[in-house]
Amino acid sequence: xxxxxxxxxxEIFEAKIARDEKIEPKDWxxxxxxxxxxxxxxxxxxxEIVGMLPEGNxxxxxxxxxxxxxxxxxxxxxxxxxxxxxxxxxxxxVSRDELxxxxxxxxxxxxxxxxxPTLTWADMGAIGWLVDGAAIINQVPLCNTSFGPYARxxxxxxxxxxxxxxxxYEIMLTLCxxxxxxxxxxxxxxxxxxxPSLMMLGPTDDESxxxxxxxxxxxxxxxxxxxxxxxxxxxxxxxxxxxxxxxDPDLKWNEETGHYDFGPIDWDEFWQVVKGHGPCNxxxxxxxxxxxNNGEWVRDAAMxxxxxxxxxxxxxxx
Amino acid sequence: xxxxxxWPLWEIFVxxxxxxxxxxxxxxxxxxxxxxxxxxxxxxxRRSEGVSIWVVESKYITASNPEENGEFFEPAAxxxxxxxxFYELPDELKHM
Numbered sequence: 001x002x003x004x005x006x007x008x009x010x011e012i013f014e015a016k017i018a019r020d021e022k023i024e025p026k027d028w029x030x031x032x033x034x035x036x037x038x039x040x041x042x043x044x045x046x047x048e049i050v051g052m053l054p055e056g057n058x059x060x061x062x063x064x065x066x067x068x069x070x071x072x073x074x075x076x077x078x079x080x081x082x083x084x085x086x087x088x089x090x091x092x093x094v095s096r097d098e099l100x101x102x103x104x105x106x107x108x109x110x111x112x113x114x115x116x117p118t119l120t121w122a123d124m125g126a127i128g129w130l131v132d133g134a135a136i137i138n139q140v141p142l143c144n145t146s147f148g149p150y151a152r153x154x155x156x157x158x159x160x161x162x163x164x165x166x167x168x169y170e171i172m173l174t175l176c177x178x179x180x181x182x183x184x185x186x187x188x189x190x191x192x193x194x195x196p197s198l199m200m201l202g203p204t205d206d207e208s209x210x211x212x213x214x215x216x217x218x219x220x221x222x223x224x225x226x227x228x229x230x231x232x233x234x235x236x237x238x239x240x241x242x243x244x245x246x247x248d249p250d251l252k253w254n255e256e257t258g259h260y261d262f263g264p265i266d267w268d269e270f271w272q273v274v275k276g277h278g279p280c281n282x283x284x285x286x287x288x289x290x291x292x293n294n295g296e297w298v299r300d301a302a303m304x305x306x307x308x309x310x311x312x313x314x315x316x317x318x
Numbered sequence: 319x320x321x322x323x324x325w326p327l328w329e330i331f332v333x334x335x336x337x338x339x340x341x342x343x344x345x346x347x348x349x350x351x352x353x354x355x356x357x358x359x360x361x362x363x364r365r366s367e368g369v370s371i372w373v374v375e376s377k378y379i380t381a382s383n384p385e386e387n388g389e390f391f392e393p394a395a396x397x398x399x400x401x402x403x404f405y406e407l408p409d410e411l412k413h414m
Binding site for chain 2: 024026027028073076077080083084087088090095096097149152153160299300302303305306307309310
């Protein structure tokens, strides 16, 4: 294709997105659009899969059967969300094997929040409340993103996500209405998860390299700072109901802007964790790689069995 | 990456209730059709979203090419007489 032809196709493509028309897998798309989507959708899928690990840690130690089945269902949903997203990503011409390879070798990133440890049962509450809360804020605008398979996967994810946040908040509420020690556990979990949750919404707008292009492609509909402000504004009153304190001395309502002002975020910590120096980066990837390698014989046996059955059918027919 | 045979990709169609058509829900990997059905149940109908599932190995689907949409769908473009509004009828005539 000549440069002029590509430019022409690009113009048609941009106009389509501007009209809010969806892009489907077999439609022509700029190579950069394809690559950006593979990166973002696979990162999102990896986050769902790695996100199962910190919670899986507590399934066997949940304090009641009710809590256990709920946590199990939540973790199972996360596996499902990972699968919706991997399959959306594969429509862009990348194989599942390549995607796993990128995760396992550290070439692909996943949400840094999952590199923090889950030390107490209250962390299950804080994760559902804060981490899933921040995820919902990130994900709701993606239901309208321009790439059809991604948008459709996100609609399913968002529908299921609201149970996750409610079960987390209920855990927090129970602890906060319990003994002083239990309430202290809830406060401790909030202290540890608050700042990483704010970081989850991404670097500040002036540091975010992809924002401008992503807004144009409707891969992003609000900037990181807008999303973060929305998260803070919605979460502060929820902490008030619990009767615990958000660990930010600068946090206060600003009558003029109609938003909460908040203190500086430690971005050095964020970049350290992104670069692999968080408390659990190695442990998470090792757990994931182990699960994949130890499951290899099962995948092979299933494939061998399927082939054998297929051959039987063929020989019977002839 | 080995050149071992991987589980193939399957397209999943779910009927959400009787009276409705099967609709494409997404895809997944499975070793055979039976496993594809069971995985589809676990991945796509965890909250009773379906009463019937079809699975088709993706390689058996033939799709039209959007780059040829112009000529491919052209035959319908100039046949306005296939639409009820093409016919001019008096206003007195109601409900037709």
